[in-house]
Amino acid sequence: MDDSKSQSHGHIVMLPFMAHGHLIPFLALARRIRRQTPFAVTLAATPLNLWYLRSTMSPDDDDSGIRFHELPFRSSDHGLPSDTENTENLPLSQIGMLFRSSVSLATPVERLISDITAEEGRPPLCVISDVLFGWSVDIARRLGTKSITFTTGGAYGTLAYVSIWVHLPHRSTDTEEFSVPGFPERCRFHRSQLHRFIREVEPTDEWSKFFQVQIKLTLASDGWLCNSVEEIEPLGFDLSRKYLKLPVWAIGPLIPPRMLRKSSPISPNSRSKSLQKHTGKAFGVSPEKCLDFLSSHSPNSVLYISFGSQNTISPSQMMQLAIGLESSGKPFLWVIRPPLGFDTKGEFRPEWLPLGFEDRVTGSNQGLLVRNWAPQLDILSHGSTGAFLSHCGWNSIMESLSQGVPILGWPMAAEQAHNAKMMVEEMGMCIELACGVESRIEAEEVKRVIEMVMEEEGEGGEMRKRANAVMGQMREAVKEGSDDDKGSSLKALDDFVRTILGDSTNRTFSFL
Numbered sequence: 001m002d003d004s005k006s007q008s009h010g011h012i013v014m015l016p017f018m019a020h021g022h023l024i025p026f027l028a029l030a031r032r033i034r035r036q037t038p039f040a041v042t043l044a045a046t047p048l049n050l051w052y053l054r055s056t057m058s059p060d061d062d063d064s065g066i067r068f069h070e071l072p073f074r075s076s077d078h079g080l081p082s083d084t085e086n087t088e089n090l091p092l093s094q095i096g097m098l099f100r101s102s103v104s105l106a107t108p109v110e111r112l113i114s115d116i117t118a119e120e121g122r123p124p125l126c127v128i129s130d131v132l133f134g135w136s137v138d139i140a141r142r143l144g145t146k147s148i149t150f151t152t153g154g155a156y157g158t159l160a161y162v163s164i165w166v167h168l169p170h171r172s173t174d175t176e177e178f179s180v181p182g183f184p185e186r187c188r189f190h191r192s193q194l195h196r197f198i199r200e201v202e203p204t205d206e207w208s209k210f211f212q213v214q215i216k217l218t219l220a221s222d223g224w225l226c227n228s229v230e231e232i233e234p235l236g237f238d239l240s241r242k243y244l245k246l247p248v249w250a251i252g253p254l255i256p257p258r259m260l261r262k263s264s265p266i267s268p269n270s271r272s273k274s275l276q277k278h279t280g281k282a283f284g285v286s287p288e289k290c291l292d293f294l295s296s297h298s299p300n301s302v303l304y305i306s307f308g309s310q311n312t313i314s315p316s317q318m319m320q321l322a323i324g325l326e327s328s329g330k331p332f333l334w335v336i337r338p339p340l341g342f343d344t345k346g347e348f349r350p351e352w353l354p355l356g357f358e359d360r361v362t363g364s365n366q367g368l369l370v371r372n373w374a375p376q377l378d379i380l381s382h383g384s385t386g387a388f389l390s391h392c393g394w395n396s397i398m399e400s401l402s403q404g405v406p407i408l409g410w411p412m413a414a415e416q417a418h419n420a421k422m423m424v425e426e427m428g429m430c431i432e433l434a435c436g437v438e439s440r441i442e443a444e445e446v447k448r449v450i451e452m453v454m455e456e457e458g459e460g461g462e463m464r465k466r467a468n469a470v471m472g473q474m475r476e477a478v479k480e481g482s483d484d485d486k487g488s489s490l491k492a493l494d495d496f497v498r499t500i501l502g503d504s505t506n507r508t509f510s511f512l
Contacts, residue, residue, distance in 0.1 A: 009038040010125040010501075011116055014150075015109060016045055017130035018086040018102055020052065020309060021395050025152040025227050027053055027066075028254035029128070034065045036490065037497055039125065041066050044112055046073035046105070048085040071108045078104070087310060089345060096197075099132065099210050106135045113143050126500045128225065131158065134217025146500050147221040153394040153415055154228040155236030155250070156426070159243060160189070160418035162219075165211045168201065170194065182243035187425070192435050193417035223247040223499060227254045227394065230488045231473040232401070235426055247499060249492040253398040253474050259377060260402055260475050285368075287375040290333060291382065293368040297331045300386035300464065303408070303450060304379050306335040307391040311412045315339040315352055317434075317441055322353045324446025325367065326360070330454050331384075332367045335374045340437060345372070380405055386464070387453045389433065392416040397423070404471035406463035408453050410434045429466045431459070 012033060016026035023045065030041045043066060045053065050068050075084040078101035080094060087095060109127075117123045126146040129136035140147035151158040163182045164170070170178050170191055177188045191199055197207050223246050230237055230250040240248045253260070294302055303325075307313065313321070318339050325332050337344045339352055348371055350358070361367030376396070379385055380403045388400045389408040393416055400407055409420035409432040423430035433449050434441050453460045479487035486494075 009040075011040045011042065011120060012500075013109075013113060013116070013124050013127045014041060014043045015105075015127065015129040015133050015136055016043070016049070017132045017152075018046065018049060018098060020086060020088055021393055022130055022152045023049055023053055023086070024056065025254045025395065026128075026130075026150070027056070028256075029150065029225070029227075029251070030066050032251070032254070032493065036493055042069050042112070042116070042124075043067070044069040044071050044109060046071050046085045048083060052086070069112055071105050071112075073101075073105065075101070077101075089310075096206055096210070100206065102133065103135055105133075106139060109136060110139050110143070113139065113145065117143065126222070129218075129221075131162070131218050132211075132214050134214035137217050137221050146223075148223050148225060148496075148500070149218045149221040150225040150227075152227050152254075154397070154419060154422070155226050155233045155240045155248065156422040157236075157394065157415035157418040158226065159183075159236060159240045160421075161415035162215050163243065164189070164194070164198065165208075165215050166219075168198075168203065168208075170199065171201075171203075182239055184239075187421075189418075189421070193411075193421060195413050195417075195436070196438070219244065219246075221246070223249065223496070225249050225251050225496065227252040227398070229253060229474050229477040230492070231477065232427070232470050233422070236422065247496075249496045250477075251489050251493050251496070253402055253478070253489075255395075255398050255402055256377060257478075259381060259399065260478055285370050285374070287378060290368065290370065290374055290379060293333060293365075294379065294382040294384040296365060297384045299383045300456070301331055301454070302382075302384045303330055303332040303387050303389060303454060304376075304385050304405075305332060305389040306374065306376060306396070307410065307412060308393050308396060309373070311391050311437075312337050312339055312344050313410075314437060315341070317437075317439070318352055319354065320441050320443045321446055322357050323443035324441075324450065326354070326357065327443065328447045328450045328454075329366070330450055331365075332361075333370065333374070333379060333385075334367060335370045335372070335376075337372050387460070392420045392423075392430075394419060398474075401429070401467055401470045402474050404464065404468040406430065406453065406460070406467040408433055408449065410439075412437060427466065427470065429463045429470065431463070 014026055014030055016022045030043050033041055047070050050070055073085060076082050079097055084090060123143055123145040126148050127136055127140040128148045128150050131149050131151045137147040159182055160180060163180050167181050169180055176191050179185060180189050201208050226248055228250050229252055237248060237250060338346050338348055358369055380399050385405055387408055388405050390396050392409050392411040397419060407423060407430040409430045411417040411420045417435055420430055420432050424432060431449055431453055477487040477489040
């Protein structure tokens with residue numbers, strides 16, 4: 001598409017938060033906007049985050065018309081280690097400093113919007129900013145453009161996270177369970193579902209000052225985009241619209257298109273090259289070895305274990321998980337890194353696992369341990385993968401459910417416990433093994449829960465049936481076609497476009 005033609009139709013500026021789990025959905029949304037509308041898109045981020053986004057692209061990616069604008073940022077000015085521009089590899093003690101430093105991007109963002117306005121003779125159609133960039137709402141309004149908040153999470157989990165930070169309802173009661181504004185009484189929450197930082201929060205501490213201010217600002221935006229599907233989260237979207245009193249568009253799932261096709265005829269060699277670009281990371285073992293391991297087992301028989309790129313578990317938890325895995329006899333593929341208290345990017349020590357564990361499970365072909373990183377998309381789309389022991393980050397949930405793979409939950413931080421709660425109580429396709437890094441787990445319980453989730457009949461079989469139904473709903477949501485046949489997420493994006501144009505007609509913008 002000719003870029004000058006895009007400019008004549010309008011311009012959208014996108015502002016992702018400084019974390020890999022936010023950057024990738026923003027890029028996916030930018031691609032979808034370019035594919036479905038005639039607008040120019042500028043995605044603005046700090047230098048290293050732009051480098052990361054570019055590193056995820058393969059030569060086959062069609063990113064024509066997406067501009068990348070560098071926002072100046074020097075981490076040392078904010079008390080952070082040099083060359084630190086996102087949450088990756090950052091210790092928990094410094095995450096709050098990164099959050100607070102993100103407010104410094106306001107000035108260069110204001111300059112970017114002013115420059116686009118001067119160049120094109122009118123302001124951008126809208127600014128799509130992360131839910132943690134509330135400061136952008138005032139900038140957009142002051143410069144004459146609409147402000148749209150994009151949550152890279154789900155509707156239910158995001159609403160819970162927003163409402164708990166804004167109201168701190170757990171501080172108003174001494175009981176373990178509490179109600180959360182915006183949710184019906186039947187959806188009571190528990191203190192164990194809160195990360196320590198918010199569980200122990202004081203209204204005047206630095207965490208509260210950041211989250212409460214930024215989230216309250218986003219509540220004044222002109223609408224919200226959500227990386228989810230209307231049909232799989234009906235309660236979450238209904239509650240969100242009532243609480244926010246704003247349009248909320250379900251435009252997900254924002255995952256690689258090949259994950260939403262009925263078949264994925266990609267050879268292992270081409271897969272590994274493609275996935276290395278999409279993750280921007282080096283794999284712990286070759287993708288081919290992972291796929292060979294999976295192919296050596298029967299359908300739906302392998303448990304995939306990964307806690308995301310930023311999480312690990314304690315030494316005692318790791319030991320009990322390993323004992324439970326081995327005693328279950330179920331095949332597993334475990335993405336493993338050093339436990340809490342150690343350098344997670346350092347060398348893995350055998351003493352963190354039972355004596356001889358890796359040799360035994362490898363020799364018997366029961367397990368494959370992958371250091372640091374594995375080709376998650378290929379693992380989840382393989383027919384032998386039967387369940388996913390996950391930290392319940394929303395990107396991982398979307399990838400898993402898009403393949404009909406149910407989840408064994410171990411949420412760690414942010415809104416992950418709320419995601420797990422929703423999948424257990426509303427969707428019936430998750431069993432929670434533990435919650436948080438402080439949880440005490442026992443090998444016998446690990447064994448029992450794994451056996452339950454992996455069984456062909458019973459609860460495990462029912463979870464798999466529900467997950468397969470959700471997989472179908474997700475694929476229908478992004479189905480291309482005429483106005484009447486188009487999937488709900490593509491229709492939602494059309495409605496979003498009409499809103500930012502101030503257009504009440506039914507016209508659509510599609511270059512598909």
